[in-house]
Amino acid sequence: MIAAITLTKDSEPYEIHVGHIQPEKNSVNYNIIPPLKPNQLDIGCIELIHEIETGLTQSNRSxxxxxxxxxxxxxxxxxxxxxxxxxxxxxxxxxxxxxxxxxxxxxxxxxxxxxxxxxxxxxxxxxxxxxxxxxxxxxxxxxxxxxxxxxxxxxxxxxxxxxxxxxxxxxDIFAQRAITKEGKLQVELAQLKYMLPRLVTKNTAMSRLTGGIGGRGPGETKLELNRRLVRRRIGQAEKDLELVIQHRQQQRARRSKKNLPVISIIGYTNAGKSTLLNTLTKSSVLAEKRLFATLDPSSRRLKFPRDTEVIITDTVGFIKDLPKDLLVAFRATLEELNNADLLLHVIDLSNPRYEDQIESVEKIISDLNLNNIPTIRIFNKQDLVDKITVQRACRFFDAISISANNKLTLSELIEKMEMSIQSVTM
CATH class of the missing domain: 3.40.50.11060 (GTPase HflX, N-terminal domain)
Known part of the structure; x- marks a missing residue:
């Protein structure tokens, strides 16, 4: 509520003009009370303020x-x-x-x-x-x-x-999704690096930056308002991640001894990567219709019709302007792509922004220096798009169209995957 007092030429109070905000339920978001004379100020001001506050509090309930x-x-x-x-x-x-x-x-x-x-x-x-x-x-x-x-x-x-x-x-979404120790470490490291330059003073900004949406997850209890402690924790998290990287390298070495080719599924978040992995390998990796449903990578064995056997891996989804700290933190996960013999780039053709999403994913692949790995573009969700659009898109982008949840649509993809693997491993 705000009031303005006008004065006469003799500097005596003349009129008082009062205005106040109103809760959303009203058609107008403010109210101006008609001008009051100095002897008309008994308007139940306290009661009016309580009424406004009650309305605002009710609309503000979680x-x-x-x-x-x-x-x-x-x-x-x-x-x-x-x-x-x-x-x-x-x-x-x-x-x-x-x-x-x-x-x-x-x-x-x-x-x-x-x-x-x-x-x-x-x-x-x-x-x-x-x-x-x-x-x-x-x-x-x-x-x-x-x-x-x-x-x-x-x-x-x-x-x-x-x-x-x-x-x-x-x-925050990554913090909600992290399940493995590695995933939690990666998210915590990204959170801490993001927060460090923002730990200036213990002001209202910081009290709202820590805790709840935007500040929860593995790192939320460690976001102390002390740069020294945060830097120490960053150092420890980086050391722990290095151990994870070494462990991954040992796993890759064991895989190499078995001479099993690796296929990695990449794509924009929510494009259908986990669904494709499940359908190809008859597994039950979490697949939900929401962004970043998959955070921790999953690997499965796949045997092709001609008895070629491979390891096929699902990866975290990409997104436009993926935070740099996340890319750095997920280095251990993304390094799996360096050892892939074939990349499957899954694209949601039903998304009106699919061309921009292709560009975003391929930019990240370029930034990771993975351009030299053979890639098959796959347009998913063909059942949600008319046939002419599917055909045109496949011709223009040199892609294969599928419905990841329908095994009957995957025969052309499986054949091309097996041929590609045989050509790169010969």
Whole structure:
């Protein structure tokens, strides 16, 4: 609530103008009381404030699903790209939020020629965002762009709820999915490296960066506000991961002695890699329709019709702008790809952004210097797309189309896989 007092020429109180915000259930998000004279101030001010606070508190209650508190978010993108690109990126951020068990209340895209160095968005827009979060009952704001430490501090000084960015959201999803000791170590290392430059002072920003969405998982109890302790923990985690890498190298050496070729399944997250592995090998690796359902890699044996035997491995899904710290932390997992004799690049043809996803995956493959490994492009979910589109896409990208959950559609792929393996191992 805010009030302004106007004065007469003699500097005596003339009129008092009062305005206050209103909960979301009202059609207008504010109310202006008609001007009051100095003798009309008995408007039940305390009662009115309690009424507003009650309305806001009710809209701000956490949602509970199966006994678990669910965050309620406003998603924000401050984009210098075209409207279409910004909208596509926002759609992916929504998928990430849902995958992280976050209820999306609203999404906002602000187009700017240049991002504000301090707040990312304009100061006025930030004020609007703060008010909207209060009215909608949001518990978290998620930015599509990565926020630097000074932006995190500046924004959280103006907004009284938790603020995270796309990178933190991805880290949090990985933290939820990590099962093995290796996976937990990798996520913790990425979290700690992300947090280290943001451990400046014990201010409101930091209290919202640690714990809950964006700060939970294997590393959440170790995110002390002390740089020295965090650096020490990073050093220890790196040593532990080195042991994991050595163990993996020993496993690979044993595999090499058996002369078993290795096929690695790669692709954008949620493209259907685990489903393909399950169908090919009659196994039951976790396969869910959500981003990053697979975090810890799975390996299975596969025997082709002509008795060629291989090891086939599922890998963590890629995503646009995958955080650098995650790429570094998952070095041990991604190094498995270096020893692959064949890569299967699974692509979700039913996704309208599949061409961008192909580009993102192939850029990461290039960054990992894996371009020299033979690759088969596979368009998955052909049953969800019309036949003409499937045929055109296969011709243009030199790909094979399948439905990963239907073994009857895999005969051409199996034949090509076996031929490719025989040609690279001869």
């Amino acid at each position: 949602v509970y699903i199966a006994g678990v508190s669910q965050e309620r978010a406003i998603l924000v993108s401050v984009s210098t790209d075209t409207k279409d690109k910004a909208a596509e990126s926002m759609d992916e951020l929504k998928e990430l939020a849902l995958s992280g068990n976050i209820e999306v209340l609203e999404s906002i895209i602000q187009q700017r020629s240049k991002a504000d160095p301090r707040f990312l968005m304009g100061h006025g827009k930030l004020e609007e965002l703060s008010l909207l979060a209060l009215q909608k009952g949001a518990s978290i704001i998620v930015f599509d762009q990565e926020l630097n430490p000074s932006q995190i501090r500046s924004i959280t000084n103006h907004i009284d709820i938790k603020v995270i960015d796309r990178t933190q959201l991805i880290l």
